[in-house]
Amino acid sequence: MALYMGLDVGGTFVKGIIIDEKGKIVSENSVPTVAGEGLADCIETLAENLVHGAGTVFSALAGAGVGCPGLIDSENGKVVFAGNLGLKNYPLQKLLEDKLGVPVRISNDANAAALGEAKFGAGKGYTDSVLITLGTGVGGGVVIGGKLFEGYKSAGTEIGHMVIEHGGAKCTCGRRGCFEAYCSARALTVATRRAMEEDTSSAMWKTYTNENADGRTSFEYMESDVAAKRVVDKYLNYLACGLANIANIFRPQIIMIGGGVAAQGTRLSAPLQRLLDKEIFAGMDYAPVKVECATLGNRAGAFGAAALIVNS
Amino acid sequence: MALYMGLDVGGTFVKGIIIDEKGKIVSENSVPTVAGEGLADCIETLAENLVHGAGTVFSALAGAGVGCPGLIDSENGKVVFAGNLGLKNYPLQKLLEDKLGVPVRISNDANAAALGEAKFGAGKGYTDSVLITLGTGVGGGVVIGGKLFEGYKSAGTEIGHMVIEHGGAKCTCGRRGCFEAYCSARALTVATRRAMEEDTSSAMWKTYTNENADGRTSFEYMESDVAAKRVVDKYLNYLACGLANIANIFRPQIIMIGGGVAAQGTRLSAPLQRLLDKEIFAGMDYAPVKVECATLGNRAGAFGAAALIVNS
Numbered sequence: 259m260a261l262y263m264g265l266d267v268g269g270t271f272v273k274g275i276i277i278d279e280k281g282k283i284v285s286e287n288s289v290p291t292v293a294g295e296g297l298a299d300c301i302e303t304l305a306e307n308l309v310h311g312a313g314t315v316f317s318a319l320a321g322a323g324v325g326c327p328g329l330i331d332s333e334n335g336k337v338v339f340a341g342n343l344g345l346k347n348y349p350l351q352k353l354l355e356d357k358l359g360v361p362v363r364i365s366n367d368a369n370a371a372a373l374g375e376a377k378f379g380a381g382k383g384y385t386d387s388v389l390i391t392l393g394t395g396v397g398g399g400v401v402i403g404g405k406l407f408e409g410y411k412s413a414g415t416e417i418g419h420m421v422i423e424h425g426g427a428k429c430t431c432g433r434r435g436c437f438e439a440y441c442s443a444r445a446l447t448v449a450t451r452r453a454m455e456e457d458t459s460s461a462m463w464k465t466y467t468n469e470n471a472d473g474r475t476s477f478e479y480m481e482s483d484v485a486a487k488r489v490v491d492k493y494l495n496y497l498a499c500g501l502a503n504i505a506n507i508f509r510p511q512i513i514m515i516g517g518g519v520a521a522q523g524t525r526l527s528a529p530l531q532r533l534l535d536k537e538i539f540a541g542m543d544y545a546p547v548k549v550e551c552a553t554l555g556n557r558a559g560a561f562g563a564a565a566l567i568v569n570s
Numbered sequence: 571m572a573l574y575m576g577l578d579v580g581g582t583f584v585k586g587i588i589i590d591e592k593g594k595i596v597s598e599n600s601v602p603t604v605a606g607e608g609l610a611d612c613i614e615t616l617a618e619n620l621v622h623g624a625g626t627v628f629s630a631l632a633g634a635g636v637g638c639p640g641l642i643d644s645e646n647g648k649v650v651f652a653g654n655l656g657l658k659n660y661p662l663q664k665l666l667e668d669k670l671g672v673p674v675r676i677s678n679d680a681n682a683a684a685l686g687e688a689k690f691g692a693g694k695g696y697t698d699s700v701l702i703t704l705g706t707g708v709g710g711g712v713v714i715g716g717k718l719f720e721g722y723k724s725a726g727t728e729i730g731h732m733v734i735e736h737g738g739a740k741c742t743c744g745r746r747g748c749f750e751a752y753c754s755a756r757a758l759t760v761a762t763r764r765a766m767e768e769d770t771s772s773a774m775w776k777t778y779t780n781e782n783a784d785g786r787t788s789f790e791y792m793e794s795d796v797a798a799k800r801v802v803d804k805y806l807n808y809l810a811c812g813l814a815n816i817a818n819i820f821r822p823q824i825i826m827i828g829g830g831v832a833a834q835g836t837r838l839s840a841p842l843q844r845l846l847d848k849e850i851f852a853g854m855d856y857a858p859v860k861v862e863c864a865t866l867g868n869r870a871g872a873f874g875a876a877a878l879i880v881n882s
Contacts, residue, residue, distance in 0.1 A: 338856060350845065386722040407714065409821030410698040413857035416818040421811050424735040424747075431851055433814070435736075499733050502745070505817060507730040509721030544641065544650060545725035552717055 263308060263322035263360075264564030265301055266367060267291060269342050272438040274304045276312045276319070279379040279568065285312035294344045305358055321361035323566030324350065325370030325559040332365045332412045363566040366412065367559050371567065372399020373406045373462045374562025375514050379554040386510040389552060390417065390501070392446075393517035395430070396438040400508060405569065418442070418475075422499050437503075440496040443518045446473030449493065453485045460485040477522050489508075495525075497531030505547045506539045518551035527551050575620060575634035576670075576686075576876025577613055578679060579603060581654050587614045587872045588624045588631070591880065593690040597624035606656045610665035617670055633673035635878030636662060637682030638869040644677045644724045676879040678724065679871050684711020685718045685881070686874025687826050691866040698822040701864060702729065704758075704814070705829035707742070708750040712820060717881065730754070734811050740830075741836040749815075752808040755830045758785030761805065765797045789834050806838075810845030817859045820852045828864035839863050 261284065265274045268291060276285040292300035300522045301324065309316055310560035335351025354362040365373075379540025381387035385404050391397035398417025399409040408414055416505050418438035419431045427445075428437030439445060451468040452458055453476070461483035474495070479486035493523055500532070511532075515526060531549040535542050554561055573596065577586045580603060583689040588597040599619045604612035613636065621628055633729075640652025640791055647663025649655070677685075684701035693699035697716050698861055703709035710729025712719040715849060730750035731743045738747030739757075763780040765788070766772055773795035778787050788805070791798035827838060843861040847854050866873055 329852065402714075402719065409819075409857075410823050411857040413852070414819060414821030416821075416851040419818045419851045420732070420815040421734055423734050424738070424808065424811050426736070433849055444855070496736065499736050503732040506731045507721075507726060509726030509728075511722050528619070537745055539728045539731045540641065542661070545721075545723040 260320040261312065261318055262564040262567045263305060264562065264566075265304065265322060265425045266370065266558040266559030267297070267301070267324065267326040267343070268367075269327070272301055272304050273556070273560050274308050275310050275557065275564065276314070277561065277564050281561065285309070287311055291343075292468040293342070295348070295350055297343060297345065297348070298350060298357060299476050303355060313442055316358055316360055319360045321363065321567035321570070322354065322358055323370070323563035324354065324364040325367040325427065325563040326364055327367045330366045332363065332369075332408060332414055335362070336363055337364070338413045357463050361567065362570075363570055365406065365408070365563070365566055367406055368397035369399040369406055369412075369415065370566065371397075371516060372401055372556040372562065373565045374515065374554055375552045375558070376401040376404075377565040377568065378561045379558060380514045380550045381512055384511040386507055386508070387512045387514060387517045388417075388504055389514045389516050389558075390504070391517040392441060392497075392515060392519035393443050395444075395560035396500075397517070398443050398504075400510075400566060402508070406566075408413065409480035417500075417504060420500065420503060422496065422503065435464055437496075437500040441500055442495065443473045446476065446489070446493050446519065447471070449489050450476045450486075453489045457485040473519060474521075477525060480525075494529050494533065498530050498537060501530060501534050502550065504533060509545055510547060512548040512550060514550055514552045516558060520551040523551055572632040573624065573626060573630055574876040574879045575631055576872040576874065577616065577618060577634060577636045577648070577879075578682065578871035578875055579609070579613070579636065579638040579655070579678075579832060581639070583848060584613055584616050584876070585868070586620045587869065587876065588620050588626070589873065589876050593873065597621070597625055597797075599624045602656065605654070608672060609655060609657065609660070610662060610669060613666060614669045622822070627719075628671055631672045633675065633879035633882070634666065634670055635682070635875035636666065636674065637679035637875040638675040639675055639679050642678045642724055644675065644720060647674070647676055647827065649676070659859050671881065672791055673882075676787065677718065677720070677878055679712040680709035681718055681720055681724075682874035682878065683709075683828065684713055684871040685868040685877045686866055686872070687828065687864045688713040688716075689877040689880065690873045692826045692862045692864050693824055696823040698820070699824045699826060700729075700816055700820055700822045701789055701826045701828050701870075703829040704753060704809075704827060704831035705755050707756075708754050709829070710816075712822070714820070729812075732812065734789040734808065734815065742765075749808075749821065752811055753805065758788065758805050758831065759783070761801050762788045762798075765801045771795040774798055785831060786833075789837060794838075806841050810842050812847060813846050813861065814849035815844060817846060821857055822859060824860040824863045825860060826862055828870060832863040835863055853864070
């Protein structure tokens with residue numbers, strides 16, 4: 259039985275797993291992230307811990323995949339640019355292959371998470387899926403015919419930077435009206451706090467101040483407070499607009515929602531499905547698109563990194 | 571030398587070519603379109619004319635490709651639905667294979683045009699390209715790694731029905747604010763006529779009435795008339811917004827503009843390139859995206875239909 263190592267580089271920790279071909283975790287571990295040139299050494303330490311934990315040897319691995327934030331040239335195995343990690347043109351694949359002695363594949367962390375959910379999570383059994391991650395920003399990853407789609411030089415699928423309101427809210431990318439500017443967890447938090455400020459009779463003030471309220475607050479109070487409901491309805495409306503765009507462009511079988519906001523489960527996915535059913539081009543009869551929350555949580559990236567090897 | 575037949579089904583005519591593998595046309599012909607069940611017979615007649623015109627025989631063909639309007643299930647070779655042709659679940663591929671005795675592939679006409687431009691037109695030499703067609707509507711076709719991308723059950727790449735202005739202008743698809751509602755040739759015509767009505771001192775009135783003015787009128791007068799320039803600037807601005815979305819999502823090497831509006835040439839493509847350079851995610855240094863007008867005109871569909879065979 260082949261074993262696959264998946265490594266997910268985060269800002270604070272590098273998380274890793276070894277899985278078998280059915281996706282069963284046989285070893286799991288993490289190490290603090292070392293930014294800069296030392297990243298490969300820190301990943302090597304984690305890899306050794308994982309192999310040790312699984313009671314196996316490197317030669318028993320089919321390979322190791324790595325999901326890494328930033329602009330990743332997956333074809334050439336390089337971290338082109340990763341601001342938070344202080345890396346530029348860093349040949350991570352080659353460095354790790356030399357250290358570990360197994361085939362290594364690298365990809366952007368959001369793309370890896372999409373592949374992880376597609377192969378082992380909510381997208382299992384589908385060939386065509388999109389993962390939308392609602393966190394600090396809005397990330398996206400696309401799987402077509404079972405393979406990760408990354409765009410030319412892996413620079414595509416910046417789905418959060420699709421404008422859905424021309425001339426609208428300012429986005430970190432420099433554009434105005436991006437999907438991310440309306441649908442990130444951060445945008446939801448900002449909208450929640452603003453709604454509280456505008457309506458100090460809102461029930462949300464019972465438990466929260468406008469400093470500790472966040473995106474969850476509106477969902478928590480949506481059934482008992484009209485201001486909270488208005489925030490959630492508007493958020494869902496913009497989110498459905500972006501999902502319908504993605505559905506019309508990629509027409510996947512399933513759109514999966516990940517990131518912090520996905521903790522809302524069917525309170526999120528059920529209304530989104532209803533809105534998408536209305537908005538999608540030519541209706542749902544011929545090629546329906548499901549909306550579901552992702553299931554792998556913060557392990558999606560590590561699963562997906564392992565899937566880079568399963569898939570190659 | 572292998573020969574390839576390409577057939578492009580339009581509302582009025584079916585156009586056909588036979589090309590060699592370098593894309594040189596060795597025979598060209600057309601027949602009036604027969605809607606309904608008789609479509610395969612009418613295509614057979616055209617195919618016979620084409621073979622005759624090339625002085626060859628069917629067995630010398632590597633195959634015949636067909637681009638057809640409507641919802642086409644290219645994997646199963648069926649016209650799922652084509653309103654204008656009065657067809658539903660029409661097994662066009664099988665019917666033609668029986669009649670012609672050569673392998674047949676079918677695809678949506680917009681997708682075929684994208685493949686045609688990619689292989690033999692403005693996209694020649696690139697592996698990743700998108701064709702945006704600005705006609706009555708806004709159509710799109712996407713080529714990834716040299717292959718046509720169509721979405722699950724060929725129902726994707728409805729790029730015209732990507733909302734770029736949430737809650738904006740009503741679109742024929744039922745949504746509000748679609749790319750098509752702002753950037754079709756029809757939308758440009760409507761904006762031109764409205765600008766004339768609002769400013770009867772506009773120089774456009776010298777040659778046109780608000781009944782015979784169309785999208786070309788604003789481009790014609792953009793340098794001599796402020797109302798015309800305003801229409802063109804706004805149109806380009808929305809168009810660039812849609813192109814930047816497509817660039818951020820697919821990150822192709824080139825976006826090609828086809829359809830009637832593309833006759834404006836560099837008056838269209840040069841400002842669009844400048845706007846895209848500003849809007850694209852993370853700039854143009856790493857993975858630049860060119861904007862150029864398509865070059866095959868109304869032969870793009872037939873070339874692309876032939877390319878369905880070259881490519882298969």
